[in-house]
Amino acid sequence: MHSSSSARWAILDKMALDENIYNLRKDKLRQIEALGQFAYPYKYEPTHSIPEILTQYGEKPAEQLEANRVDVRVAGRIMAIRLMGKAGFAHIQQQGQRLQIYVKKDAVGDKGFELYKLLDIGDHVGVRGYLFRTRTGELSVHVEELTFLAKDLLPLPEKWHGLTDVELRYRQRYVDLFVNPEVRDVFVKRSQIVKAIRAFLDARGFIEVETPMMQPIAGGAVAKPFITHHNTLDIDLYLRIAPELYLKRLIVGGLERVYEINRNFRNEGISTRHNPEFTMLEFYQAYADYKDLMDLTEEMLSSVAREVSGSAITKFGEHEIDWTKWERLSMREAIIKFWPEAAGAKPEMSDFATQQSMDALVKRLNAHHHPHMPYDPQDPVGKTIAAMFEHLAEAHLIQPTFIYDFPLAVSPLSKNKREPEERAEWVERFELYVAGMEIANAFSELNDPEEQRRRFEQQLVERARGDSEAHQMDEDYIRALSYGMPPTGGEGIGIDRLTMLMTGSESIRDVILFPLLRPEKQSVPEDAESAEA
RNA sequence: GGGCGCGUAGCUCAAUUGGCAGAGCAACUGACUCUUAAUCAGUAGGUUGAAGGUUCGAUUCCUUCCGCGCUCACCA
Numbered sequence: 238m239h240s241s242s243s244a245r246w247a248i249l250d251k252m253a254l255d256e257n258i259y260n261l262r263k264d265k266l267r268q269i270e271a272l273g274q275f276a277y278p279y280k281y282e283p284t285h286s287i288p289e290i291l292t293q294y295g296e297k298p299a300e301q302l303e304a305n306r307v308d309v310r311v312a313g314r315i316m317a318i319r320l321m322g323k324a325g326f327a328h329i330q331q332q333g334q335r336l337q338i339y340v341k342k343d344a345v346g347d348k349g350f351e352l353y354k355l356l357d358i359g360d361h362v363g364v365r366g367y368l369f370r371t372r373t374g375e376l377s378v379h380v381e382e383l384t385f386l387a388k389d390l391l392p393l394p395e396k397w398h399g400l401t402d403v404e405l406r407y408r409q410r411y412v413d414l415f416v417n418p419e420v421r422d423v424f425v426k427r428s429q430i431v432k433a434i435r436a437f438l439d440a441r442g443f444i445e446v447e448t449p450m451m452q453p454i455a456g457g458a459v460a461k462p463f464i465t466h467h468n469t470l471d472i473d474l475y476l477r478i479a480p481e482l483y484l485k486r487l488i489v490g491g492l493e494r495v496y497e498i499n500r501n502f503r504n505e506g507i508s509t510r511h512n513p514e515f516t517m518l519e520f521y522q523a524y525a526d527y528k529d530l531m532d533l534t535e536e537m538l539s540s541v542a543r544e545v546s547g548s549a550i551t552k553f554g555e556h557e558i559d560w561t562k563w564e565r566l567s568m569r570e571a572i573i574k575f576w577p578e579a580a581g582a583k584p585e586m587s588d589f590a591t592q593q594s595m596d597a598l599v600k601r602l603n604a605h606h607h608p609h610m611p612y613d614p615q616d617p618v619g620k621t622i623a624a625m626f627e628h629l630a631e632a633h634l635i636q637p638t639f640i641y642d643f644p645l646a647v648s649p650l651s652k653n654k655r656e657p658e659e660r661a662e663w664v665e666r667f668e669l670y671v672a673g674m675e676i677a678n679a680f681s682e683l684n685d686p687e688e689q690r691r692r693f694e695q696q697l698v699e700r701a702r703g704d705s706e707a708h709q710m711d712e713d714y715i716r717a718l719s720y721g722m723p724p725t726g727g728e729g730i731g732i733d734r735l736t737m738l739m740t741g742s743e744s745i746r747d748v749i750l751f752p753l754l755r756p757e758k759q760s761v762p763e764d765a766e767s768a769e770a
Numbered sequence: 771g772g773g774c775g776c777g778u779a780g781c782u783c784a785a786u787u788g789g790c791a792g793a794g795c796a797a798c799u800g801a802c803u804c805u806u807a808a809u810c811a812g813u814a815g816g817u818u819g820a821a822g823g824u825u826c827g828a829u830u831c832c833u834u835c836c837g838c839g840c841u842c843a844c845c846a
Contacts, residue, residue, distance in 0.1 A: 257815085258780070258797065317806070324803035341803060358796085372804050395781035395795050397807065402781085404838055460845070505845050506771095515846070611843090668846095675846060706845090731846055755837085 262390045265355045272348050272355075274385040281363040281386055284310045287331035290368070291376070299370035309378060311336065312363040312386060314415060315356060317396070325353060326377070329362065333418040337377040338364050349383045358396075359389025407752055420747075426545055427736045427748055431498060433541045434518060434732075443494040443520060448483035450476060450500065456714065457481025457650070459706045460503040463513075476502035481650065481727065484521050485682060486717045488725050496520035498732065509744040510674060513753050516732040525726035526681040527665045531639050534669060534677060534728065535563050538637070538735070545739055552741045553672045556635050564638040568622065571630040571640055580605040595621050602629075615702075619644025619662060634670035641667035643680075649692040649708045651680035669730075671738055679728030686718035 270276050285293070290311060294302070313329030313336065323342040328335045342350040344366075356362065365382040394400040399416050406413040406420070413420050435445065453472065455462035457479030465474050480497050487495050498518045507513065522529070542560040543549050549560045566574065569589050576583045580602045588594045595618050602625070603609040610628035612621065622644050634640070642654065643666040651664035669677035683689055692708075693715070699707035736748040746752040 261797075319805050319808050320802090321805065321808075322802040324805085326805045326808085328806075337806075339804070343803075371806090373806080375804095375806075377804090392780050392796065397795065398782045400781085402838090458846085501846085503845070506843080508842095508845085509840085511845060517846085608842095678846080729846085734846075 258392050259390050262357060262388060265357070266388045266390075269352060269355050269385050269388070272352050274352060276385075276388070278384070278386060281312050281384060282310065283312050283363065284308075287311060287313055287329070287334050287336045290336060291334055294368055294376060297368075297376075299374070302368050302370060307368040308366070309368060310363060310365045311378060312361065314389075315358055315360045315362060316415075318356060318358055320354065323350070327356070329364070330415065333415075333421045337371070337375050338366070338380050339369075339371070339377050340364075340380045340383060344379065344381050345383050349380075352383055352385060356385075357389060359391075359393045361386035361389075404754070407746055407754055410750055423736075423740045423742055423748060424750060426740050427732075429545045430541055430736055430739060431732065433544045434498070434537065437537050437540060438494075438496050438520060441494065443496045443522075444492060446484070446487060446492065446495050446497055447499065448477075448480045448487075448497060450502075452477050452483075454709050454711050456709060456711050457483075458501075458503075459647075459708065461505055461706055463502050463504045478503050479517070479729070480519050481729070482711060482714045484519055485722060485725065485727065486714070488521050488523055488682075489717045489720055489722045493523035493723070494521070507753065509746070510734065512733065512745050512749055515745070515749075518730040518732055519727065521682070521725055521727040523723045523725050526724065527641065527667055527679055527726055530679045530726040530728050531563075531565065531641070531667060534639075534679070534730075535637075541735075542739060551739050553738050554741075554743055556672055558671055558738055559636060562636055564636060566638060566640055567642045568626050568640050568644075569642070571634075572622070572626050575630040575633050577602075577606045577629070589618075589622055592618050599625065617644075617646040619646025623647045631670065631675075632673045635672055638670045639667045640670060641665075643667075648680065649696050650683055650689075652683045652685075653688070674734050674738070675731075676734045676738070677728055677730045679726065682722070682725040682727050684718055684722040684725065686715050689718055690715050 266276050290309060294307060311329070311331075313331040316328050316330045316335060318327040319325055325340050327338050327340065329338055330336075340350065340353045345353065363384040363386055364378055364380045365384075366378045366380040369377060369379050371377050393412070394416060400406055400409075400413055406417070410420075414424070415421070439445075451465065451467075451474040453474060455475035455478045457477075458481065460478040462475040462478050465476060466472070467474055479501055480499065484495055484497060496518060497520075498516065500514050501517050502514050503511075504513065505511065522533075525533075539549050539560040542551055551558050551560065569584075569586060572589075573583050584598055588598050596614060599610065599612050599621060603612065610625060612624070616624075623646075626640070630640070642659075642663050643651065645651075645653065645662050645664050648664045648666050651666040653660045654663040654665055664680060664683075666678075666680035668675050668679075683692070693710045696708040697710060700709075733745050733748050737743070737745060740748060742748050
């Protein structure tokens with residue numbers, strides 16, 4: 238325990254570090270070297286992985302293994318170890334799966350057994366030997382040669398309860414991943430989901446592209462951006478809140494089917510459903526409208542669910558989500574459907590038409606229904622309708638449900654409805670809700686550059702009114718539209734939330750490997766600090 | 771940001787009305803050549819998140835702060 242090492246401990250101080258254990262294990266490592274092993278060897282050549290051994294020999298009866306001896310070399314991390322005098326058992330783990338090894342002094346020799354006695358839970362080893370079944374029938378490796386591969390200098394979580402401290406799990410995901418197999422499973426599944434989506438879109442002629450993460454104007458969504466700075470150009474840039482406007486520029490450029498799966502950054506709250514950086518799929522298809530996208534979405538998500546879960550039904554909390562049963566409701570229909578009885582007669586479609594009728598509707602609702610929906614009479618009618626929908630309906634939308642036809646006031650990038658009587662106030666847009674969560678947002682893309690300019694100008698008015706999230710003017714985007722964009726449908730799907738639904742994870746932090754946390758305090762003792770200052 | 775809850779050994783948790791801070795696992799020493807939560811014997815491990823207050827006495831009660839979780843708001 239030299240004082241010079243104290244800085245090294247500082248950051249690990251609170252995080253399950255026992256300096257004594259660390260030093261004891263370093264000493265064991267020296268003893269292992271003294272036995273002729275490398276402390277940090279360069280490679281090991283296994284003949285099988287543990288999962289391979291389990292699938293190939295997991296069912297083989299003991300007699301067969303005896304009759305045709307199977308020699309293997311296999312490596313893994315020790316997850317359990319039992320020593321009994323001159324023999325012992327251990328379980329080694331690879332890819333979340335465990336295999337038992339049997340180490341007998343007679344079989345591995347004095348030095349081999351000395352090494353075995355110096356091993357700790359968490360160490361990496363390679364073993365050469367043959368497969369057999371123990372008296373209880375467990376497939377095991379009868380070890381003839383033990384090779385040390387790497388030492389775990391830090392103690393692992395207690396073996397019954399494992400790593401349960403939620404903060405530690407997120408901070409030390411590297412431990413979480415090998416200690417909790419179900420955590421590993423979630424991230425393997427996440428990878429399969431993304432892979433399945435790519436395969437689905439690739440098969441339909443989409444090409445995958447990458448567009449700027451750092452943008453001079455944070456557009457394509459309504460959200461607060463992160464700001465960063467480029468030194469040489471001496472300009473502020475925004476981390477993108479959406480790739481939308483760039484992807485549509487590509488549609489103008491003739492890349493008729495494009496998609497991007499990548500990170501968005503929004504400088505907003507953190508919750509079980511929100512991480513400041515999150516992954517979105519956005520895809521755009523020329524010559525398609527929003528109805529086409531609903532069909533495509535149904536097809537895509539039901540096939541992804543089937544591929545990844547082996548079933549179109551996934552469990553999420555209390556709910557069973559059936560990815561083959563889709564509902565479609567207009568936003569106004571949803572408000573009517575979930576209108577609370579206490580608030581009197583259900584609204585008529587005409588109630589959504591004017592400022593006065595909406596005002597009356599909100600007052601009737603808030604007079605009888607708690608909690609009150611937030612309401613600013615100065616807001617455009619459309620904004621109030623959208624707020625009412627979220628207030629009344631969102632939480633009820635458990636099975637996959639498309640909510641379509643949004644107010645123009647909350648949709649600066651969507652195309653007006655084609656029906657003449659609704660053109661002025663409504664747009665062709667839908668959102669997909671599952672388990673009360675919004676997981677997709679799509680529309681027939683507005684491709685009239687002059688209408689787009691008017692929409693941006695309206696957003697600037699909202700901005701002046703104090704809505705800091707209202708969309709900024711993007712002249713280059715209008716210029717791009719002015720070159721002519723074909724009719725196009727575009728959609729964004731939240732990959733993190735989709736993964737939550739398909740893996741039964743009720744927090745977004747359980748599907749993001751390293752969710753944003755407050756930085757760890759570096760707890761250096763105060764007197765040590767002042768002594769060195 | 772608001773509300774609720776939690777913080778005790780490396781880990782998971784106890785501690786009676788406010789009365790000597792404990793257990794299991796992990797660690798260390800010893801025994802044990804088919805164990806699997808191995809077993810048996812022994813040893814060590816603590817500024818009870820921090821500071822202050824009440825009290826003869828605080829892990830326990832009060833205040834403030836710090837950290838974390840849940841939840842509401844904002845949002846996808």
